[in-house]
Amino acid sequence: MTGSKVGSIGEYIRDQRQRAKISLRQLADVSGISNPYLSQIERGLRKPSAEILQQIAKGLRISAEALYVQAGILEEREADTDVQAAIRADLILTERQKQVLMDIYESFRKENEAAVAAAGPQAPGADAPGTTVQNET
Known part of the structure; x- marks a missing residue:
């Protein structure tokens, strides 16, 4: 160092x-x-x-x-998403609460990545997995 x-x-x-x-x-x-x-x-x-x-x-x-x-004890990781950065920056949450939120967030991301990979390529403008479209009439 x-x-x-x-x-x-x-x-x-x-x-x-x-x-x-x-x-x-x-x-x-x-x-x-x-x-x-x-x-x-x-x-x-x-x-x-x-x-x-x-x-x-x-x-x-x-x-x-x-x-x-x-x-300088750890190497910097790849950049956080906005959500991860917001969780880490929150001064009200405890370290344990932040870690639980990060774990949940990561599990949702992995689940959705797996669903996208299984579904194959989508047409531009197609809805993301797990979203619902409501028609306004």
Whole structure:
């Protein structure tokens, strides 16, 4: 990992904390990490471990995976769909709720992909599997 990544993870955490409108002290309380250590992470003076990043993610109610990617621990995955991005960005949902929604969303996508593949190519303008068309009269 490069030194710039260490600074960028701290900046990213600070940005997420500010977006969540919580103080450094509040994040320290909810994450179980000391206020001075969090401050050092945000200023780029300390490189947090995966475990610390996970605690910070829970405190910020964001995806630990996002922090791992920012810190260079994980490779960035292919881009999310708008739905996936919205679920991950939601500050109200818990990590568990986000994961359940993502699992359901993925199962629906796989089911529909399988149905499309089984049906073969459709004519342009044909309805997607599982949709109903209502005629307006």
